[in-house]
Amino acid sequence: MEITELCEYKGDTWQIELDGARKFYVNGSIIESFELEKGQRLTLEELSDIQGADVLRKAKKRALYLLGERLMCRAELVQKLSKTYGAQVAEEAAEYVAGLGYINDEEYAPKLAEYLIRRKHWGVRRVRLEMLHRGLDRELVENVLADISEDDLDEELMSLIEKKYALKVQDFDDRRRTIAALARRGYDFGAIKRCINAYVQNNEDFGEFDEIYNEDEI
Numbered sequence: 001m002e003i004t005e006l007c008e009y010k011g012d013t014w015q016i017e018l019d020g021a022r023k024f025y026v027n028g029s030i031i032e033s034f035e036l037e038k039g040q041r042l043t044l045e046e047l048s049d050i051q052g053a054d055v056l057r058k059a060k061k062r063a064l065y066l067l068g069e070r071l072m073c074r075a076e077l078v079q080k081l082s083k084t085y086g087a088q089v090a091e092e093a094a095e096y097v098a099g100l101g102y103i104n105d106e107e108y109a110p111k112l113a114e115y116l117i118r119r120k121h122w123g124v125r126r127v128r129l130e131m132l133h134r135g136l137d138r139e140l141v142e143n144v145l146a147d148i149s150e151d152d153l154d155e156e157l158m159s160l161i162e163k164k165y166a167l168k169v170q171d172f173d174d175r176r177r178t179i180a181a182l183a184r185r186g187y188d189f190g191a192i193k194r195c196i197n198a199y200v201q202n203n204e205d206f207g208e209f210d211e212i213y214n215e216d217e218i
Contacts, residue, residue, distance in 0.1 A: 001022075001041065001043075002019055002039065002041050003016060003036060003040045003042065004019060004020045005020075006036060006037060013025050013026070014026055014031050016036070024051065026051070026053075026054040029057065034046075034050055036050070055085060055089055056085075056089055056093065059085040059089045060096050060097070062081060062085075062093070063081060063093045063094065063097045073103065073108050073109070073136050074103050074135070075135025075136070076135050077103060078090045079135065105137065106140065109141065110144050110147070112130075113131065113144050113145060117152075117156055118156060122185050122186045123153070123157070123182070123185050123187030124148070124187075124188070125186040126185060126186025128142075128145060128186075153191060154194065157187055158198065160182075160185075161178075161182075161196065161199050162199065165178045169199060175196070
């Protein structure tokens with residue numbers, strides 16, 4: 001195959017015409033990298049390498065854009081890129097941005113856990129499921145969650161009760177619904193009971209908190 005035409009097309013994009021008929025488009029950096037010029041002959045393998053390099057360039061650019069929107073772990077980035085560029089190219093693009101220091105699961109995991117606990121107000125059970133769903137290594141997830149103290153979790157749960165459920169814990173039926181709602185957020189029954197008890201005891205107008213139902217019923 002012979003390059004019969006090679007010219008700028010739009011912006012940084014160049015047009016390559018092969019044998020006077022077939023046209024395709026690549027970034028100018030690819031033209032420079034492969035030292036392409038009019039009249040040059042290409043094998044099918046060389047053409048595949050050129051097109052593959054341009055796809056990888058796009059995947060790297062997309063990876064940087066996605067990470068500019070929000071932090072994510074490597075597996076999540078690869079999953080998003082794979083939908084457009086395929087698994088192999090996605091892995092190469094992830095390796096590239098990892099080399100630049102833009103993804104680091106060991107640094108990302110504790111930040112994600114803190115965000116889910118303090119901003120989303122989720123309990124450990126739901127946080128664990130979300131972290132695993134995003135593709136973080138299970139051992140890493142467990143180590144991160146093990147470093148979060150029970151006191152810190154109770155503090156977040158107490159804050160949530162005060163802000164959102166203060167009035168509801170006064171009523172028997174509303175208290176039942178509150179327990180169920182907190183369980184759906186991922187808090188375990190023991191923590192829920194402990195924190196509601198503490199909240200009720202700090203507010204003398206409330207009645208004593210009786211065990212309404214067991215954990216299996218949540």
